[in-house]
Amino acid sequence: MVDGTAAKPLRVERVTLDEIALPLREAFEAAWGGEHVRRFWLVGVHAEGLAGWAETVAGEAPLYGEETHAGLAEVVRGHLAPRLMAAPLARPEDATARFAPVRGHRMAKAGLEMAVWDWFARRAGRPLWKLLGGRGGEVPCGIVLGFAPPDVLAGRAEAAWAAGYRRIKLKIRPGFDAEPLARVRRALPGACLAADANGSYRRADIETLAALDRFDLDFLEQPLPPEDLVGHARLQSRMRTPVALDESIRCVEDVETAWALGAARVFNVKPGRVGGFEEVRRIAGFAGEVGASLWCGGMLESGVGRAAALHAASLGAFDRAADLSASSRYFAADLVVPPLELSPRGTLRIPDGPGIGVVPDPERLRRFRVGGFELNSAP
Numbered sequence: 001m002v003d004g005t006a007a008k009p010l011r012v013e014r015v016t017l018d019e020i021a022l023p024l025r026e027a028f029e030a031a032w033g034g035e036h037v038r039r040f041w042l043v044g045v046h047a048e049g050l051a052g053w054a055e056t057v058a059g060e061a062p063l064y065g066e067e068t069h070a071g072l073a074e075v076v077r078g079h080l081a082p083r084l085m086a087a088p089l090a091r092p093e094d095a096t097a098r099f100a101p102v103r104g105h106r107m108a109k110a111g112l113e114m115a116v117w118d119w120f121a122r123r124a125g126r127p128l129w130k131l132l133g134g135r136g137g138e139v140p141c142g143i144v145l146g147f148a149p150p151d152v153l154a155g156r157a158e159a160a161w162a163a164g165y166r167r168i169k170l171k172i173r174p175g176f177d178a179e180p181l182a183r184v185r186r187a188l189p190g191a192c193l194a195a196d197a198n199g200s201y202r203r204a205d206i207e208t209l210a211a212l213d214r215f216d217l218d219f220l221e222q223p224l225p226p227e228d229l230v231g232h233a234r235l236q237s238r239m240r241t242p243v244a245l246d247e248s249i250r251c252v253e254d255v256e257t258a259w260a261l262g263a264a265r266v267f268n269v270k271p272g273r274v275g276g277f278e279e280v281r282r283i284a285g286f287a288g289e290v291g292a293s294l295w296c297g298g299m300l301e302s303g304v305g306r307a308a309a310l311h312a313a314s315l316g317a318f319d320r321a322a323d324l325s326a327s328s329r330y331f332a333a334d335l336v337v338p339p340l341e342l343s344p345r346g347t348l349r350i351p352d353g354p355g356i357g358v359v360p361d362p363e364r365l366r367r368f369r370v371g372g373f374e375l376n377s378a379p
Ligand code: MG
Pocket: 196, 198, 221, 222, 246, 247, 268, 297
């Protein structure tokens, strides 16, 4: 039992889902498509006059993962929130067990589970990383650059490196790989550089991908489709660069399988994608045992989701820079005040107030809220 949470069980009185549409400063493009407005559910778990907060990461279209923004709300409404409110939760980990009978839908589960953790940490008056078993402090961060002409990318990469970001990650896809990587590597010979293909290559491209070794990448992320662990293992056996997996990883068992096959050496772990903080802790536990390397990815979250990810990224096995940027990188106005700012050392400080350490700003919430609903426990 984590101290501070033993006091009294959580009887969830109300679950709120506020639909938020947060305008992006510029469209962010990856191999699966692009977005101009980030639409997500701000999840609130309410009890004893306290609220725990989280945000969901499912996209409007099922292009990154299988879940969708609209479908997620139906799963929460019809299947997850009723289970959460059916009986008190003695500890935050109980939420995971409560949701276990529902197959998949990890992004939906994460929305509620992470809000439950935030609630317990707030009630204990402690920062969430302490409950999770993390180390607190600052998290080194890298930047992810969406598709743009190679010269434009080189300029953006130089600016990001000068701003202190610890790693520059380029989005690549078939026909757009060696040229932009060569251009950025020429501009920044000593920089930590990585590439993310979002599963856009096929096994027939393995030689092309293996040739990317010459750019001394920190890792090559998700070159092949999420289901193709055997293909990733073949590629890793042909390549010095560590292969990293993102979309392939839904849970700790996926990490174990990929590790056993030699499909990857590095794993991108996003709490909002794997079902929440408890699954992140399981993955971190396994990675610590076998020596796998982790980093915490971003999902274009507002400050609520990024603050939550920072707490998770302070667990011991997260030994590579997180893909988490300052608020101003993506949004003209964030949902939280004050915004998360990058230090000159290329780090984001983990907010040290209770829970995730940030709350949605009421004025911003009114401005960017486009819908929503609430669910009440039976009296
Ligand atoms: Mg990725």
